[in-house]
Amino acid sequence: MNYLDSLKNYLRLDFTVKDEFVREIRGHLEDKIRELREDGMSEEEANATAIKFLGSPRILAQQIYEVYSQGSWQETLFAVLPHFLTASLFALRWWSNPLWLGLIVAGVIATVIYGWCHGKPTWLFSWLGYLLIPVVAAGVMLLYLPGDWAWVAALFYVPLAIFILVLVARQILKIDWLFVSLMMIPIPIVLGWVMVLSTSDIFLGSERVHEAASWIAFSFALLALSVATFIRVRQRWLKAGALLVCATMVLAVMALISNNALSLWAWLLLSLLALSHLFVPALLERGMRGKVTPDS
Amino acid sequence: MNYGRELLKGSTDSLLLCLINNQPLYGYQIIKELGEKSNGYFQFKEGTLYPALHRLEKTGLIKGKWQKLPSGQERRYYYITEKGQKALNERLAVWRGFAEAVNLIMLPTM
Numbered sequence: 001m002n003y004l005d006s007l008k009n010y011l012r013l014d015f016t017v018k019d020e021f022v023r024e025i026r027g028h029l030e031d032k033i034r035e036l037r038e039d040g041m042s043e044e045e046a047n048a049t050a051i052k053f054l055g056s057p058r059i060l061a062q063q064i065y066e067v068y069s070q071g072s073w074q075e076t077l078f079a080v081l082p083h084f085l086t087a088s089l090f091a092l093r094w095w096s097n098p099l100w101l102g103l104i105v106a107g108v109i110a111t112v113i114y115g116w117c118h119g120k121p122t123w124l125f126s127w128l129g130y131l132l133i134p135v136v137a138a139g140v141m142l143l144y145l146p147g148d149w150a151w152v153a154a155l156f157y158v159p160l161a162i163f164i165l166v167l168v169a170r171q172i173l174k175i176d177w178l179f180v181s182l183m184m185i186p187i188p189i190v191l192g193w194v195m196v197l198s199t200s201d202i203f204l205g206s207e208r209v210h211e212a213a214s215w216i217a218f219s220f221a222l223l224a225l226s227v228a229t230f231i232r233v234r235q236r237w238l239k240a241g242a243l244l245v246c247a248t249m250v251l252a253v254m255a256l257i258s259n260n261a262l263s264l265w266a267w268l269l270l271s272l273l274a275l276s277h278l279f280v281p282a283l284l285e286r287g288m289r290g291k292v293t294p295d296s
Numbered sequence: 297m298n299y300g301r302e303l304l305k306g307s308t309d310s311l312l313l314c315l316i317n318n319q320p321l322y323g324y325q326i327i328k329e330l331g332e333k334s335n336g337y338f339q340f341k342e343g344t345l346y347p348a349l350h351r352l353e354k355t356g357l358i359k360g361k362w363q364k365l366p367s368g369q370e371r372r373y374y375y376i377t378e379k380g381q382k383a384l385n386e387r388l389a390v391w392r393g394f395a396e397a398v399n400l401i402m403l404p405t406m
Contacts, residue, residue: 020372021346021350023370023372024323024346024371024372025346027322027323027324027369027370027371027372028323028324028342028346030369031324032324032342053341053342053343054342054343055341055342055343055344056343059343060343060346060347063343063344063346063347064346064347064350066347067347067350067351067354068350068354
């Protein structure tokens with residue numbers, strides 16, 4: 001049934017809930033069509049009438065989304081935990097302690113594997129973003145290689161990094177593009193800090209990081225707050241808004257402490273990155289889902 | 297908004313809980329039962345029923361379970377939970393008090 005394809009296309013739910021709901025609506029349509037046929041309608045008329053009674057698949061999908069889109073407080077706690085851990089790492093000046101760093105990396109890997117194998121709950125995407133940071137960070141590090149090696153390495157590494165990111169994002173896009181944005185949001189923040197801190201030719205572990213640590217911690221605490229809002233609100237536009245406000249505020253914090261260290265182009269690049277973590281997944285999802293006919 | 301629709305909106309959950317409390321039902325049956333038991337007064341918009349049922353299920357007041365019909369087709373029956381029964385009893389008590397008070401003012405001769 002075309003209606004069910006449209007409904008499936010609009011539904012942004014966990015696969016199990018999605019399939020069960022579509023199955024339930026299929027049953028409803030079968031019953032309704034049977035009843036209308038018994039009343040003397042042709043099959044075509046009965047189909048059209050049953051669909052009309054059920055209403056727009058887009059509105060039905062939106063209403064059911066709002067039932068399931070609000071995470072519990074427990075889910076909220078799990079989702080904000082990686083951001084609070086990162087904030088603590090800087091607030092308590094533990095970023096250069098290999099023990100704490102190692103424990104957190106091991107914790108992130110274990111949590112991501114557990115979440116990925118247990119139905120990909122919403123909180124997983126917060127953690128997954130941190131697992132992808134080393135992929136991006138390694139690419140940034142390559143730019144600091146001496147001479148032309150930086151360009152050679154970048155030439156090979158950047159497509160590979162993009163390939164890995166797209167591969168992971170494609171899997172998550174099948175559920176909801178907002179989860180890709182939730183996953184990606186630490187990436188522009190981390191890149192932004194790397195750019196701001198590296199302008200004085202001093203990289204991580206240096207005095208400059210030490211000076212900025214409170215601000216870095218503050219930006220990750222902001223991120224945690226935005227993610228908590230993302231999990232608790234029901235409407236999609238509020239979820240997207242929470243992420244956008246967070247990215248804007250963190251950029252403002254960076255601008256405040258960087259003392260005009262970054263060029264206008266660098267700021268443009270950062271702003272573009274901050275915006276693209278929302279718009280690129282949305283556009284990609286549109287492309288992926290666009291093949292199915294809307295409201296029918 | 298139409299006054300009747302506004303009243304129905306506020307009472308949807310209680311009506312659904314009440315019907316499911318009488319016997320486990322699936323979505324299509326609920327719509328038919330609502331129409332029949334209210335002599336056609338409640339013409340529930342079909343698309344709004346399922347979000348309401350899933351909302352009640354998410355809050356733990358009802359539980360959905362797939363069951364086979366004699367025809368071999370499967371339907372998702374909704375059962376009331378213990379929490380749902382408790383909530384229904386509370387709502388019935390509130391409703392009785394409310395209806396009585398409204399009648400005393402709006403229909404004093406009854």
